[in-house]
Amino acid sequence: RLVGATGDVTLLDIFEGRRQLLVYLHMWHTGKPAAQQCEGCTFFTGHAQELSYLHSRDVTYATIAQGPYQESARYRDFMDWTMPWYGAGDTPEKLLAGRSFGAYACYLRDGDRVFE
Structure with a gap:
């Protein structure tokens, strides 16, 4: 279960109709100011500002933060970031598939099928 500004979303929804998806898996320390x-995640996320070039190449860029959407979205707003932002909710294991947060993940969509 992923959560965005409008509620629950699927990984397929995050593609926004494009064929490729580049996701940054942002570490989040729930309840911390x-x-x-995470300084490293903040550094990498801060470099993803102008997304029009990626969009012109059929790529959507999004950030999925570990933990609750509402709390991490306030941080995104405070940092003045505009990229699509989602919370991993309470079940990130399926999304991570053996990885940890603080990394990039790339996905390819073929119709309704998603490949990593």
């Missing part, structure tokens, strides 16, 4: 969030 902004100054105690």
